[in-house]
Amino acid sequence: MQHLVAVYKLWFELKQHLRKSAKYTLGEKIDNLFIETLELIFRAQYAPQERTLPILEEANTKFDLLKFFLMTLWETKGIETKHYVLLSEKLETIGKMLGGWLRRFTAAAPPNTKK
Structure with missing residues (x-):
């Protein structure tokens, strides 16, 4: 969690210097995905074990989207x-840390909850 907060702080500083056309489109999307991922990881840390896996899967999806939109921002010369x-x-x-956490809970999940 602290690692993601540290990267978000870095992103927050960089976002302030994006040109307007990127700041209010991809910049906002990336910012929202950072916040949603942070929220999901926070929830996963405190969720009962049986509810952790679906939260982690959603966090992983949001995290992948975050990386995709960041790459798109770079490809469009926005960063x-x-x-x-x-x-x-x-x-x-x-x-890698999120993937390890997800694998640990996937392996521990009862067979009927595995995808």
Whole structure:
């Protein structure tokens, strides 16, 4: 959670310098996905074990969308390459952590709840 908060703080600073056309479109979308992912991870930490897996799956989907829209922002020249690389590297580390957490709960889930 702290890693994602740290990356969000970095994103928040970078977002302030986006051009208007990107700030209020992809910038807002990415910002919302960061916040939704943070909320879902927070909820997963405190959810009963039987409810954690669906929350983690939703968090993982939001996280993948966040990375996709960040890449789209970079591809449309809305963010500098050095900033994209910095954010992407940090998000990759978080993705590995989230993936590990998700695998742990998937393996522990009863067979009828596995997808």
